[in-house]
Amino acid sequence: MRQFNEDTLTAAVVERIQRGTKDERFREILASAVKHLHAFARDVHLTEEEWFEGIKFLTSVGQKCDDKRQEFILLSDILGLSMMIVALNHKAPAGATEATVLGPFFAHGAKEYGYGADLREGATLKGEDVYVSGRVLTTDGKPIPNAVLDIWQAKADGIYDLQTEGEFELRGRVRANEKGEYALKSYKPKFYSVPMDGPVGDLVRRTGNHHMRPAHMHAIVSAPGYQPVITHVFVEGDPYLDNDAVYAVKDSLVGKYRKVDDAAEAKRVGMPNPFIRLDWDFRLAAEAGVKARKKIAASDAIA
Numbered sequence: 219m220r221q222f223n224e225d226t227l228t229a230a231v232v233e234r235i236q237r238g239t240k241d242e243r244f245r246e247i248l249a250s251a252v253k254h255l256h257a258f259a260r261d262v263h264l265t266e267e268e269w270f271e272g273i274k275f276l277t278s279v280g281q282k283c284d285d286k287r288q289e290f291i292l293l294s295d296i297l298g299l300s301m302m303i304v305a306l307n308h309k310a311p312a313g314a315t316e317a318t319v320l321g322p323f324f325a326h327g328a329k330e331y332g333y334g335a336d337l338r339e340g341a342t343l344k345g346e347d348v349y350v351s352g353r354v355l356t357t358d359g360k361p362i363p364n365a366v367l368d369i370w371q372a373k374a375d376g377i378y379d380l381q382t383e384g385e386f387e388l389r390g391r392v393r394a395n396e397k398g399e400y401a402l403k404s405y406k407p408k409f410y411s412v413p414m415d416g417p418v419g420d421l422v423r424r425t426g427n428h429h430m431r432p433a434h435m436h437a438i439v440s441a442p443g444y445q446p447v448i449t450h451v452f453v454e455g456d457p458y459l460d461n462d463a464v465y466a467v468k469d470s471l472v473g474k475y476r477k478v479d480d481a482a483e484a485k486r487v488g489m490p491n492p493f494i495r496l497d498w499d500f501r502l503a504a505e506a507g508v509k510a511r512k513k514i515a516a517s518d519a520i521a
């Protein structure tokens with residue numbers, strides 16, 4: 219076949235993909251991507267100069283990535299694609315903790331802790347002391363023993379450890395005890411700007427949108443026999459809850475960080491007085507009975 223025009227080209231490309239691609243799912247995805255990309259070009263009547271600008275942009279996104287910086291995840295987050303994929307794939311069964319974006323700042327190799335983990339260890343910047351505790355439960359409220367909670371969050375200045383040259387900070391793999399209880403010490407999360415010093419930042423500025431994320435603690439909670447959940451705990455009252463730059467806020471994930479001024483309680487949990495306390499339970503759905511999909515273990519969430 220030859221002599222293609224804007225009305226016949228798409229079908230020819232799709233036919234060629236469908237003829238030669240053995241993997242059924244890959245064939246479906248690639249053919250659909252081509253159909254939508256062609257439709258997009260037709261829709262806006264994309265010029266060569268404009269498409270070259272697009273290629274330059276994607277090139278710069280790739281060049282901004284390294285072992286700490288993931289500009290493509292940020293792009294996916296900003297365009298709402300990450301939350302679209304979460305929405306499609308993680309409809310939490312009744313009673314289970316809802317999922318939200320992974321974001322670009324997850325890292326492998328965080329230090330392992332047990333009950334009472336102090337994630338403030340080695341912190342280069344102090345913040346408001348927070349004691350977080352709760353349980354990891356089934357959807358009907360039974361304790362799940364020995365779950366692992368991968369926790370990470372920004373420092374008090376809204377910057378993640380991965381954005382600096384230093385060591386891991388406010389990050390750890392915290393194991394719950396046999397009764398499903400976990401506890402950790404950290405600093406109160408602060409709202410922050412997504413990284414604006416790269417091509418995705420330029421894109422955000424060009425759209426006139428704001429670039430803030432409401433304060434949150436990230437968590438991946440996993441236990442054998444249960445679906446892991448990639449989630450956040452947001453801070454009640456944060457000014458950016460209603461306009462998160464990456465569309466990740468869910469009402470069920472907003473936690474109350476309450477001030478405690480009680481010397482006895484502070485002593486009991488090993489905190490200075492006063493301090494801030496968050497009581498937060500995570501609930502995991504059992505693997506059985508849920509539509510099969512690739513398991514995401516805490517250890518390979520973005521592998």
Ligand SMILES: [Fe+2]
Nearest residue numbers: 321372434436
């Ligand atoms: Fe974050």
